Amino acid sequence: MIDPQRARDELGPLVAGVLSDDDVVERYARVVWNTLTEPGDGAAGILTAAQGPVEALARVRRGELSDSVLERGEARLALERWEPRMRPGAVSAVLRTARAARLHLVTPADEAWPDAADDLGPHAPLVLWVRGDPRALEAARSGVAIVGARAATAYGEHVAGEFAAELAASGVCVVSGAAFGIDAAAHRASLAGGGCTVALMAGGLERAYPQAHTELVERIAATGAVVSEVAPGSAPTKWRFLQRNRLIAALSAATVVVEAGWRSGSLNTAHHASALGRPLGAVPGPVTSAASAGCHRLLRELEATCVTTAAEVRELIGWGELTGRGGGESAPRTTDATRVRDALSRRVARSAQEVARRSGLGVADVQSHLGLLHLDGLVTAESEGWRLT
Amino acid sequence: MIDPQRARDELGPLVAGVLSDDDVVERYARVVWNTLTEPGDGAAGILTAAQGPVEALARVRRGELSDSVLERGEARLALERWEPRMRPGAVSAVLRTARAARLHLVTPADEAWPDAADDLGPHAPLVLWVRGDPRALEAARSGVAIVGARAATAYGEHVAGEFAAELAASGVCVVSGAAFGIDAAAHRASLAGGGCTVALMAGGLERAYPQAHTELVERIAATGAVVSEVAPGSAPTKWRFLQRNRLIAALSAATVVVEAGWRSGSLNTAHHASALGRPLGAVPGPVTSAASAGCHRLLRELEATCVTTAAEVRELIGWGELTGRGGGESAPRTTDATRVRDALSRRVARSAQEVARRSGLGVADVQSHLGLLHLDGLVTAESEGWRLT
Known part of the structure; x- marks a missing residue:
């Protein structure tokens, strides 16, 4: 039904690469589908996927959808949607406009076609028009x-x-x-x-x-x-x-x-x-x-x-882990070390016994924490005891 | 060890209601624990829960924690924490200050005690001090x-x-x-x-x-x-x-x-x-x-x-459903229980079958939800079926 030479002429620079007659006709058929349907037309998606756009289009033109993959009622509704748009010259006009605007036509048969579009199943786009770099x-x-x-x-x-x-x-x-x-x-x-x-x-x-x-x-x-x-x-x-x-x-x-x-x-x-x-x-x-x-x-x-x-x-999108603003360990974690520091003073030195009483921790515990805090330079040891640095 | 009369005198208006000697002594013992420990002391929580505050305190004073519910090492550390705070007069001073500030002492034995505190397990508070209305x-x-x-x-x-x-x-x-x-x-x-x-x-x-x-x-x-x-x-x-x-x-x-x-x-x-x-x-x-x-x-x-x-x-906190700003259907967080309630009426009783049909749930599911809602007093069972309370 679609003349390869006419399709080739009308598509012209819209399509990329060296294409066989079949390739050209398939792309042209997709443009026809594109003019018949609104985006996301599930019936068109099912038909073109099952029969290929060329064969599916031929059947639609013959009004032969009854033996197809669509349910009877769905097929009837689809034909009712598409028929009003079957106008001579519609496709040629679209392609003329596309050529004038220097667009690219990208179809599932093209390298540039994004497979991600197919995640939309029968609601995937039938073609994509691109200005710029596909x-x-x-x-x-x-x-x-x-x-x-x-x-x-x-x-x-x-x-x-x-x-x-x-x-x-x-x-x-x-x-x-x-x-x-x-x-x-x-x-x-x-x-x-x-x-x-x-x-x-x-x-x-x-x-x-x-x-x-x-x-x-x-x-x-x-x-x-x-x-x-x-x-x-x-x-x-x-x-x-x-x-x-x-x-x-x-x-x-x-x-x-x-x-x-x-x-x-x-x-x-x-x-x-x-x-x-x-x-x-x-x-x-x-x-x-x-x-x-x-x-x-x-x-x-x-x-x-x-x-x-x-x-x-x-x-x-999985580009690296978040490292936490401001770095360092996160949420305030309450530890015995905090209690020991609470019990210390910057002004006066306190004995481990005194720190134990104030912090409510055992003396042995306090002593080991004081040791660690000392290593971190957070407390200083004096003759009378310990003091916050 | 704790003299009931002295406890009663020192607690004075801090405690509510008519209390037996045992009640008074128990509350006093909790205050002692309160002075020995820092908030969230797990060992104190375990001991007082297992032995009661009075008995637990007596054992601590005798240094008898080895046969207790605590592990040996844990018990030793606990005693080390608490011993520095066993000072004569500490409890009396606390109670004097509390009386002067017109506080209330609320313990697990009191009506005003919030059971929710017990969700903290061994780290639950041992007492609560309250200014105002408990x-x-x-x-x-x-x-x-x-x-x-x-x-x-x-x-x-x-x-x-x-x-x-x-x-x-x-x-x-x-x-x-x-x-x-x-x-x-x-x-x-x-x-x-x-x-x-x-x-x-x-x-x-x-x-x-x-x-x-x-x-x-x-x-x-x-x-x-x-x-x-x-x-x-x-x-x-x-x-x-x-x-x-x-x-x-x-x-x-x-x-x-x-x-x-x-x-x-x-x-x-x-x-x-x-x-x-x-x-x-x-x-x-x-x-x-x-x-x-x-x-x-x-x-x-x-x-x-x-x-x-x-x-x-x-x-x-479960106070009513959000009806969606601007009125539209919003929050799709309908639990099955909500769907069952949606399918019920305040005016007429409905059979489980009817509720199943209206809610789009299975009859067995509906029946189990109706049972739970009934326990919560949210629905009533009548001869013709179920009705919202």
């Missing part, structure tokens, strides 16, 4: 998604910036959604630190959304990648934002929510990360700040890990 | 400890005050340590709200520590209670502060840390609460604030519950 998807896979509220506070933007800058400095890719607020602060700090950063978009890549971030998106594409699963020309609808969020969670190694209101969209990303078994971090903030309420909710309801430093973020 | 100990037991840094910020004091005021308004006792910062903010807000508040002190109760809180301590004693396990005249040493912290955790139903530095003493209280299996809450704050670093540490290392409102604090 290899940045690999960096994203071991990187950290830093997301949060559009209506961020100065505190939130500061923390997102600090984290992203430190991650960039240690070579960790920062993934986000190029939105106002936390997302932009994370991308910008990563760029400033010379790091690789990847933006996942909810709409087609031929233009930036929000428009005010046109230059930011340009800069991200110049060194990292700007990625979307929806075809060029698609508007960023609410549903596509929600589905984009699942991609942010899936295509990175861990997700950190920096600030989020009680019903923020970033909580949606967090739930996807949690459902995918990806580590989830939340940055705490003042309980008096509405912009942190969603983060606290994640700590309470989703058992997110409380992260307060870039080191703790790296720990989420 | 019955406040019972309120403390179902109340919440609000603790935190001395070097609190305006944010921390604000949150502590808000929580304590709301808890006071809903009749929840606020327990704390009367220190500067968070402790004082909690006590003050509880007092201002007309609530019962209990202060646990590290030193003897004949004077306030810190001295600047003399008036605050006075006000706490006037409506609630100020409590210490160390004898009047004892200085608040570092060891005693640490041991006092275990009492704060043990004598309340849950502990909430509002602000704490990375090595704050309130983390010690938190560890005790956790070790005792008492619910532990931590209030988040800006990651840029050193005063919140300890709270974040509790969230990370001790799996403390993130608490941001007084309602969430009440939830820690």
